[in-house]
Amino acid sequence: DGGITQSPKYLFRKEGQNVTLSCEQNLNHDAMYWYRQDPGQGLRLIYYSQIVNDFQKGDIAEGYSVSREKKESFPLTVTSAQKNPTAFYLCASKDRGPNYGYTFGSGTRLTVV
Amino acid sequence: GENVEQHPSTLSVQEGDSAVIKCTYSDSASNYFPWYKQELGKRPQLIIDIRSNVGEKKDQRIAVTLNKTAKHFSLHITETQPEDSAVYFCAARRDQGAQKLVFGQGTRLTINP
Numbered sequence: 001d002g003g004i005t006q007s008p009k010y011l012f013r014k015e016g017q018n019v020t021l022s023c024e025q026n027l028n029h030d031a032m033y034w035y036r037q038d039p040g041q042g043l044r045l046i047y048y049s050q051i052v053n054d055f056q057k058g059d060i061a062e063g064y065s066v067s068r069e070k071k072e073s074f075p076l077t078v079t080s081a082q083k084n085p086t087a088f089y090l091c092a093s094k095d096r097g098p099n100y101g102y103t104f105g106s107g108t109r110l111t112v113v
Numbered sequence: 114g115e116n117v118e119q120h121p122s123t124l125s126v127q128e129g130d131s132a133v134i135k136c137t138y139s140d141s142a143s144n145y146f147p148w149y150k151q152e153l154g155k156r157p158q159l160i161i162d163i164r165s166n167v168g169e170k171k172d173q174r175i176a177v178t179l180n181k182t183a184k185h186f187s188l189h190i191t192e193t194q195p196e197d198s199a200v201y202f203c204a205a206r207r208d209q210g211a212q213k214l215v216f217g218q219g220t221r222l223t224i225n226p
Contacts, residue, residue, distance in 0.1 A: 031211070031212065033213070033214075035216075040122065040218060040219070041218060042119070042202060042216040042217055042218040042219050043157075043202065043214075043216040044216075045213055045214075045215075048211055048213060050211055056211065058213070090156065090157070094212065101145075101147050101159050101162060102147075102159070102214060104156040104157050104158075105156060106155070106156050107154075107155075107156055109154075
């Protein structure tokens with residue numbers, strides 16, 4: 001998976017449940033990002049973290065939460081407050097410095113049932 | 114806020130013809146512009162990128178041009194092949210701060226045999 005692993009690949013959530021999406025990287029990257037992808041809307045930033053124990057809201061953070069207790073891990077929790085959580089979720093990481101692009105995980109497809 | 118507009122949303126070309134996708138960005142401080150290719154259900158893959166001190170970059174059949182004054186950049190694919198069919202995303206970011214990528218809405222490119 002190119003050094004960044006997302007799990008599970010598919011996830012089904014019942015109404016009112018919280019679910020957590022996993023993102024782990026072994027690239028020693030400082031920065032990690034969560035994006036949501038809906039058809040026709042590109043990728044929208046949910047949360048990002050530039051360093052351990054620090055994270056910031058992106059453009060669509062409402063109904064989501066994150067933690068960054070370890071450099072390798074940046075889990076995303078989709079809470080019951082997120083009214084329309086069905087989407088494809090992508091995690092990415094990046095090394096320091098301006099000359100590096102993102103490395104993406106393979107994504108988690110979340111469906112509300 | 115920062116915004117990237119991408120056109121067209123869908124593009125269909127005959128195999129062997131050229132394809133052009135255009136993006137406009139709003140943040141004049143942006144100085145890194147990557148292009149990603151995403152196949153159905155897969156992660157985005159970086160195919161080419163350009164920095165603001167360069168006007169054009171080419172890699173085999175793929176080229177990107179940048180007009181900083183107009184805040185406009187384009188992806189050019191020549192001699193298109195069926196395997197070029199995918200969704201393409203442009204993005205922009207600053208080198209400073211969180212280095213968050215802001216994505217365009219995507220272009221679904223279909224190569225007709």
